[in-house]
Amino acid sequence: GQQLNQSPQSMFIQEGEDVSMNCTSSSIFNTWLWYKQEPGEGPVLLIALYKAGELTSNGRLTAQFGITRKDSFLNISASIPSDVGIYFCAGQNYGGSQGNLIFGKGTKLSVKP
Amino acid sequence: NAGVTQTPKFQVLKTGQSMTLQCAQDMNHNSMYWYRQDPGMGLRLIYYSASEGTTDKGEVPNGYNVSRLNKREFSLRLESAAPSQTSVYFCASSVRPGTVVGYTFGSGTRLTVV
Numbered sequence: 214g215q216q217l218n219q220s221p222q223s224m225f226i227q228e229g230e231d232v233s234m235n236c237t238s239s240s241i242f243n244t245w246l247w248y249k250q251e252p253g254e255g256p257v258l259l260i261a262l263y264k265a266g267e268l269t270s271n272g273r274l275t276a277q278f279g280i281t282r283k284d285s286f287l288n289i290s291a292s293i294p295s296d297v298g299i300y301f302c303a304g305q306n307y308g309g310s311q312g313n314l315i316f317g318k319g320t321k322l323s324v325k326p
Numbered sequence: 327n328a329g330v331t332q333t334p335k336f337q338v339l340k341t342g343q344s345m346t347l348q349c350a351q352d353m354n355h356n357s358m359y360w361y362r363q364d365p366g367m368g369l370r371l372i373y374y375s376a377s378e379g380t381t382d383k384g385e386v387p388n389g390y391n392v393s394r395l396n397k398r399e400f401s402l403r404l405e406s407a408a409p410s411q412t413s414v415y416f417c418a419s420s421v422r423p424g425t426v427v428g429y430t431f432g433s434g435t436r437l438t439v440v
Contacts, residue, residue: 222366246428255330255416255431256369301368305428313359313384314429318368 219302219317226292227325234320235286236302244305245278245285246314251298259300260287294324328352332417332432339407339439347402347435349417357420358400359384359429360392362413369416375400407439 219236226232236245244263248256260271262278262285269276275288285304289296302317333348351358359374361384371384375394389411391403400419404411414436418429 219368244428248428253433255418255433257431258428261428303428313371313374316369318366 217302217304217315217317219320221320222318223321223323225323225325228292228294230292232289232292232296232322233286234300234302235284236304236317237284238304238315239283241282242304242306242315243282245276246303246305247274247276247285247287248301248303249298250301250319256301289322292322292324294326297322297324330417330419330430330432332415332435334435335433336436337438339404339437341408341439343407344403344405345407346404347415347417347437348399349401349432350399351417351419351430352398353419353430354397355419355421355430356397358394359418359420360390360400360402361416361418362386363416363434364413372402372415404437407437409439411437412439413437 217236217238246261247259249259250256260269260276265282266280267278273290299319299321301319303314305314330351356377360372361369363369370386372386372390373384373392375381378397381392393401414434416434417432420429
């Protein structure tokens with residue numbers, strides 16, 4: 214089945230630094246999504262990308278849908294302590310029989326004040 | 327704005343015991359899903375229900391059963407719990423399969439099997 218490779222697995226950064234993480238796949242997706250999971254909670258959708266090349270921002274977060282449709286990245290600028298959590302990428306295809314999300318294994322972000 | 331509600335939030339079971347995890351959504355979504363989350367493994371799909379009256383296996387269905395009780399509720403049952411089922415379980419819902427919007431998740435059930 215389809216698999217996503219998400220990197221890095223974990224990051225330890227200083228408050229104020231920028232963060233970059235990415236996701237790659239061996240097959241194409243129609244939609245790329247980025248979720249954030251805070252401790253003790255379920256994942257929450259941050260950004261959804263619908264077409265190749267699309268660049269979308271949500272506050273300090275910026276995500277791009279790769280031109281090949283096989284990758285996506287997420288940048289966080291000027292990190293703050295509340296950015297701590299696990300960030301998941303997810304790919305989705307629609308128009309097929311299921312359209313289920315395929316998740317990466319997550320990037321755990323730690324921010325030192 | 328309840329969204330997706332899961333009960334219980336925490337549970338400890340002995341090996342061989344059975345239990346049912348409950349999930350309900352109030353967004354009039356058609357599709358519902360059960361995932362498990364283990365350290366370093368991300369989210370893995372156990373079962374899903376594309377619409378009321380249908381259920382299908384996901385990536386890791388062994389040891390689990392599901393029931394789509396009605397449009398709102400989707401339960402996950404462990405008939406004979408095993409330590410390998412110690413995990414955090416998430417229920418999610420979406421308008422329908424293939425919707426471009428993604429899923430809404432509950433806050434999880436933390437299950438420990440001893």
